[in-house]
Amino acid sequence: MSQPPARPEPEPLPLRRIRVVAVRPLTPRMIRVTFGGASLADLTLAGPDQQVKLYFPRRGQSEPVLPAPGDTDGDAEGDVMRWYAAYGAIPEPERPWMRSYTIRSHDPAAATLDIDFYVHGEGVNGNHGPATRWARAARPGDTLGMFGPSAYFARPLSVGAADWTLLAADGCSLPALATIAEALPPGHRALAFVQVADAAEERTPVTPGELTVHWLHGDASVVDAVRAAALPAGAPSVWLAGEAGAVRALRRHLVEERGYDRRAVEFTGYWRRHLTQDDAPTPEDLAEARERLEAAGGSAGA
Incomplete structure (x- = not known):
């Protein structure tokens, strides 16, 4: 037997x-x-x-x-x-x-x-x-x-597969943005909008890609800056990170107003205004988690 x-x-x-x-x-x-x-x-x-x-x-x-x-x-x-x-x-x-x-x-x-x-x-x-x-x-x-690292809360990020790349971040998510910039293919076009406290916080990532960084200081809004920008033609790969409310607003703008494919938009709320990570999730946080699960095909999100 x-x-x-x-x-x-x-x-x-x-x-x-x-x-x-x-x-x-x-x-x-x-x-x-x-x-x-x-x-x-x-x-x-x-x-x-x-x-x-x-x-x-x-x-x-x-x-x-x-x-x-x-x-x-x-x-x-x-x-x-x-x-x-x-x-x-x-x-x-x-x-x-x-x-x-x-x-x-x-x-x-x-x-x-x-x-x-x-x-x-x-x-x-x-x-x-x-x-x-x-x-x-x-x-x-x-x-x-x-x-970690673990597939339970992070999924592989496709870099350089689209016509161009859009990155948006604030100071606390700048280290993650830098790892993406370093992984861009040579010559790949990318635009980044980064909000930091002041010029002393600017650290332009080293990258083989063709990256243009738009620095925003103080209370300047990344959402407003992207809304006002003339973005390149073609289908982008998008990565958004920072304060959760700003990330959600920017994602809505890109998907609903710019018409970008929601599957091409990677997004993470790193922190919440007036709340800590120990506080209970808000209805918006839960909705974001569901969307991330759907985008990942049912796998766990961050």
Whole structure:
């Protein structure tokens, strides 16, 4: 009698502890933190704009309290859900804060990766968020938890496949935009509209493409700037990131008024005005999540 095929082993969860090896300011509001760890040598990036979940220790903790992946039965998706259930079961005073960030660069030979932290202003209710507080005080040896990169909350981004590329971002999403610019094919035309606090925050990405960046300062609106722009002819690939309300407004303009194919518009609300990532999702947030799921064909979105 033939034996049934062996059940494939689930892939290990992409959970790591990463330690700070260097910290340096890039601009008055951007801090680059280099992390190291043996587990980073085999990390694989599927393309630009690869997001990870970072876990920050609570006050009084030297490292974030996280459940171990453990040995589980079942498929990888089941393992992920069980791990997140265990994370959610940690008492709130001990449960690490979780935030999403883009890997700025990865050096497998050195087993390091860079993540750029945008230092927000006073934030909600006059308080800095946990990631800003941590980045301001980060020192070599400090430890975070990291989950990802993972297909569960990031999908491969097609770069350079359309006639031209439109990028729109604010200061906190500029590191992700830079990874896309670096991945453009030689000579590929791209336009970027980027809102930053002032000229000191301008960092034009190095790219093999033909990229034109329109810098907007202070309260200048990316939405208004794109609305007023004479954009190139042809079918674009679009990437939008930044404050969630602005991203939604810009997407509506491009799809409903410009007539761009909604499937060609990649969009992510990085932050919400007057709300933190710990606050409950608004109806608009839930609608955005549904649209991202539909665009991904049912796969999980960020």
